[in-house]
Amino acid sequence: MSKNIPxxxxxxxxxxxxxxxxxxxxxxxxRIDVDLAANGRxxxxxxxxxxxxxxxxxxxxxxFLDDIAGVKDLFRRRSSVAxxxxxGYLIANQVFNGTxxxxxxxxxxxxxxxxxxxxxxxxxxxxxSWADASGGVLMLDDLLPQSIGRKSQITLKLPTxxxxxxxxxxxxxxxxxxxxVERSVFYIGxxxxxxxxxxxxxxxxxxxxxxxxxxDAEAANMAGSIFDSYSRQFGQLTTAPRRVFVGKFPVxxxxxxxxxxxxxxxxxxxxxxxxFKAQSIQRLHEQLRHELFHLWLPNGVNLGGNYDWFYxxxxxxxxxxxxxxxxxxxxxxxxxxxAQAYNIDRIQPERRSLIxxxxxxxxxxxxxxxxxxxxxxxxxxxxxxxxxxxKASVESLIRExxxxxxxxxxxVDGNAAILTIxxxxxxxxxxxxxxxxxREAIEWQTDLDAAGIQAIGDAPLTKLxxxxxxxxxxxxxxxxxxxxxxxxxxGNLK
Numbered sequence: 001m002s003k004n005i006p007x008x009x010x011x012x013x014x015x016x017x018x019x020x021x022x023x024x025x026x027x028x029x030x031r032i033d034v035d036l037a038a039n040g041r042x043x044x045x046x047x048x049x050x051x052x053x054x055x056x057x058x059x060x061x062x063x064f065l066d067d068i069a070g071v072k073d074l075f076r077r078r079s080s081v082a083x084x085x086x087x088g089y090l091i092a093n094q095v096f097n098g099t100x101x102x103x104x105x106x107x108x109x110x111x112x113x114x115x116x117x118x119x120x121x122x123x124x125x126x127x128x129s130w131a132d133a134s135g136g137v138l139m140l141d142d143l144l145p146q147s148i149g150r151k152s153q154i155t156l157k158l159p160t161x162x163x164x165x166x167x168x169x170x171x172x173x174x175x176x177x178x179x180x181v182e183r184s185v186f187y188i189g190x191x192x193x194x195x196x197x198x199x200x201x202x203x204x205x206x207x208x209x210x211x212x213x214x215x216d217a218e219a220a221n222m223a224g225s226i227f228d229s230y231s232r233q234f235g236q237l238t239t240a241p242r243r244v245f246v247g248k249f250p251v252x253x254x255x256x257x258x259x260x261x262x263x264x265x266x267x268x269x270x271x272x273x274x275x276f277k278a279q280s281i282q283r284l285h286e287q288l289r290h291e292l293f294h295l296w297l298p299n300g301v302n303l304g305g306n307y308d309w310f311y312x313x314x315x316x317x318x319x320x321x322x323x324x325x326x327x328x329x330x331x332x333x334x335x336x337x338x339a340q341a342y343n344i345d346r347i348q349p350e351r352r353s354l355i356x357x358x359x360x361x362x363x364x365x366x367x368x369x370x371x372x373x374x375x376x377x378x379x380x381x382x383x384x385x386x387x388x389x390x391k392a393s394v395e396s397l398i399r400e401x402x403x404x405x406x407x408x409x410x411x412v413d414g415n416a417a418i419l420t421i422x423x424x425x426x427x428x429x430x431x432x433x434x435x436x437x438x439r440e441a442i443e444w445q446t447d448l449d450a451a452g453i454q455a456i457g458d459a460p461l462t463k464l465x466x467x468x469x470x471x472x473x474x475x476x477x478x479x480x481x482x483x484x485x486x487x488x489x490x491g492n493l494k
Contacts, residue, residue: 135189183264307414313373
């Protein structure tokens with residue numbers, strides 16, 4: 001059923017790899033050739049078809065993704081775009097951006113090239129496809145047309161010294177079944193090192209590229225421990241395997257910088273190493289705590305819309321609590337981070353509700369999503385523990401959401417679903433009305449008092465500390481937050 005592809009243009013040589021794509025259920029086929037051009041840059045030449053004249057399909061529109069995670073103008077790396085009807089006649093031949101859609105009675109095929117040189121800014125390679133001599137990341141969503149369909153079968157052919165790493169099911173050697181093109185990611189390169197780090201019902205595999213101050217075994221142990229902790233807190237994921245990739249930035253960046261993207265069942269972490277091993281281990285643990293959370297939210301549920309405030313803000317908070325629980329950070333570090341978020345929220349020139357900030361995340365609302373979102377998670381945690389006498393917490397709230405809206409369930413608006421569950425707990429009403437749907441400044445003195453925590457100083461210099469003589473009830477909440485965790489760990493070592 002594969003389509004015969006003509007030879008690549010003369011300017012391309014030294015084939016780096018071949019990626020073939022076709023969907024039996026929709027009579028769709030495509031092939032991506034990744035080649036080294038004369039100027040040393042990697043270029044993907046993409047050809048494909050939607051249907052044949054004998055099997056007509058009603059595909060009458062074709063367009064491309066042009067903006068993702070704040071990375072704009074993806075059309076600039078596409079060239080020689082040609083769109084054909086099912087009989088091979090040219091419909092359009094142009095370079096067009098994401099606002100332009102090609103129309104035809106029936107669109108049968110396409111051909112174009114994509115320059116895979118890493119895009120700027122430095123954060124872009126974690127969210128878009130790229131490749132160089134050291135390897136690369138192929139994200140099908142920005143490589144293939146948006147009208148290509150959802151389920152696919154991909155055959156990946158690479159040189160003998162290159163490897164591929166993906167969350168997709170390998171149904172035959174180098175042949176992968178893709179359930180969702182939009183969320184499919186392939187990691188390729190000559191020096192990928194991979195291993196299984198977690199078995200059980202949901203396998204977890206880790207791949208690393210490049211040299212790091214931490215060992216592969218240390219990275220695997222961290223990933224497995226955090227994944228197991230989240231599984232116990234939020235519930236088991238589906239049995240399909242999850243993949244984590246940790247690699248170096250393909251562009252120059254500052255020491256310690258990192259950027260990540262969790263898409264479907266794939267976690268992409270690009271990072272620069274730290275000066276010392278202890279710092280390197282701590283940074284990787286921080287990265288894994290945050291990104292592995294995203295395998296549950298938003299990628300483990302079938303929720304739509306802009307509810308970034310929840311899955312980003314609550315990821316920040318979950319990462320803090322897990323850091324304390326695993327003794328990677330001190331309780332004082334957690335309080336310092338919360339105080340910093342409070343100070344940031346207080347000095348915002350234009351305060352937005354979390355709902356509004358999520359809609360404007362990549363055009364000015366990102367800081368609010370993270371800082372205010374994390375603060376709201378903290379306030380909700382204290383409120384639930386206080387009202388339920390320790391029998392409810394932010395973890396039980398997240399678990400209920402994950403169970404009620406599984407990835408294989410019907411699509412539901414994220415904001416509506418989450419707020420409905422929250423409003424079932426009447427004690428959360430003020431938090432919702434004031435900070436999630438409302439724009440009020442965070443007023444947390446009552447909540448801090450309940451937890452035995454005090455705020456010292458005014459924003460932007462506010463600091464948090466534990467009260468010198470907390471009551472018995474305050475001690476219970478402090479213990480749930482992780483205040484005495486270091487004592488528990490020390491006791492276990494005796």
